Amino acid sequence: MCQQTGCYRAVVTDGLSEPLTRRPVPDVIAERITATIANGALKPGERLPSEPVLAKQLNVGRTSLREALRKLSTLGIIEVVRGKGTFVCEPPADDPTTQYVRWSLDEGFALTELLEARIGLETTAAGLACTRATDDELRELNRLRIAHDEAHEHDLDALVHTDEALHEAIMNASHNVVLIGLYKPLVPEMVEFRRRTLALPHSGTRSDDHRFMVDAIARRAPVAARQAVAEHLWIFYQEVRAVAAPGDDIIAPESVRAFV
Incomplete structure (x- = not known):
């Protein structure tokens, strides 16, 4: 379980605001959020911005954002706590996206x-x-x-x-x-x-x-x-x-x- 403490920090200068490609938007959003976690811009236990704020930062629709967050929740990368917000978890070690991001970091x-x-x-x-x-x-x-x-x-x-x-x-x-x-x-x-x-x-x-x-x-x-x-x-x-x-x-x- 994630530590449900702390406030969210703005996601900036980490690639999240770059334009998206022909790929499904939720997939790109999910990978970029994972990247911010793997490179330390977002840490386990921190709360993500609210949906409206995050959608504005990413310049995407809230429907696509919700789908991306559902993917990340299924992977165990984030945890949605009803009434409190969405929190960052430690990404699973065997997740291919996490492995790629960490390898890229090196x-x-x-x-x-x-x-x-x-x-x-x-x-x-x-x-x-x-x-x-x-x-x-x-x-x-x-x-x-x-x-x-x-x-x-x-x-x-x-x-x-x-x-x-x-x-x-x-x-x-x-x-x-x-x-x-x-x-x-x-x-x-x-x-x-x-x-x-x-x-x-x-x-x-x-x-x-x-x-x-x-x-x-x-x-x-x-x-x-x-x-x-x-x-x-x-x-x-x-x-x-x-x-x-x-x-x-x-x-x-x-x-x-x-x-x-």
Whole structure:
């Protein structure tokens, strides 16, 4: 049980106010609240802000917020005490989201640099692929996208392998030897990151972004392709930054445009 004492503290400079993505809003809210707990911005025993205040901080509807809080309550991350409020519990050690956040806390600053490099290289490659990919390469991208979707029915190893294969195929379709050479050394560094993120609940909704990426490349639409890749990676970047540097200002969401 949580200690039902203390007042809530405002949730600030921890990534919670960043804009949400195509993913289900309650899932994103739940992960960001978990991040604030794991990085110490919210501590066990503390009370969360009231629903109206928290919804305003997150810039989300109260219906989505309530669903997120129900998820967190089911996981044992928070406890709703009738007439008193919602309190933070110690997150279960085996919760994938908690494990990811704590791992990000240890690796955070290295991960931010890795993700910055990925965003730069992969958005550039996606734009070039729109004009250089052969018809066979476009068919291969779609095949790999489908293979990754189907991997959700198998195991984590299959998810990691198919995700890696799709992103590498986009790089190869750029037909830029220098870009590909810069990207290859990053692949081994991303294995553990992929395993951690693909183990998260609802990781399939993140993989939906692959369809936007592949479709844009197939339409030979460079701006849309670069934007799709940037948005796909940006959510990870926001989450890692929120954990690694809870006291720093998070880079403005508009900064994603710098990559496209």
